[in-house]
Amino acid sequence: MAKFSMQEVASVAEIQQLINDWVYELDFNHGLSMDTIVTEDCVYTMHSGTRTGRDAIVEAYRQRAERLTAGGEAMPPMRHLNANLRVEFRDPDHAAITFGMAFYTAEGNPAGARHTDASAIADVWMECRREDDGHWRISRFESDQPFVRLPG
Template structure:
């Protein structure tokens, strides 16, 4: 009999249930975060992180709630100052998996595809993704039981012709 098709013991079933709850909690954190970015401009994105959390895209790293908040504020202003003023974005998550890293800590991995187009939805012309990146997350559960990003890293694998603002940013200017 194939290993995955045999009846499971109570201990194995408890482990599967734990894994499903963990997967759901971290997937929920990830998709709610990108919904905030796509539909609200990331105004509250910093709230998804621990106070010293890290958001990194390629070599750009934003450490701490304030720097993450500054990045999304810059991103919003930048959009209004350039031809990018009317943009629709979507961040799509796939191949998502998780593993326990401690009593209140877990890791999440996956792939993110970032699509961006001029205009409001529905965007009449679609382009290939601007970025496809691996997700490498370390998440911690706070005292209230909510998951937060300790480290939320996107490692670019494929780049489109247009550089995403998260890779073009220089907040020191």
């Protein structure tokens, strides 16, 4: 059973907000301002490989946006829904977190945004660190998709 100090309760709320900000950044800004959410030395494993550092992470999202909008196409909508956040403090300024995520996207789907089932259900593992400015940021991101929508 979880038992947190009052400081840890406040940190859990801040970490939950960090994850909400991360999801909002992905869904509405396509990861192009991810540099405000991750640490300078963040290790970030995406479908296209592992990136290390803010610049490499933002560049990966920039390339994705460029690919998806090539030829004047509109950016396909996507949404990430997270649930079941678990927080384990390593020390007052470091936390390991896990949560589940449902991912919806029109990308690659002939029905486009009218397709309403999840594209994938993911297990997510992150490390978060409170930095010198007092803000929590993501220092490691990994995920696995035990459920993925089949093409067609």
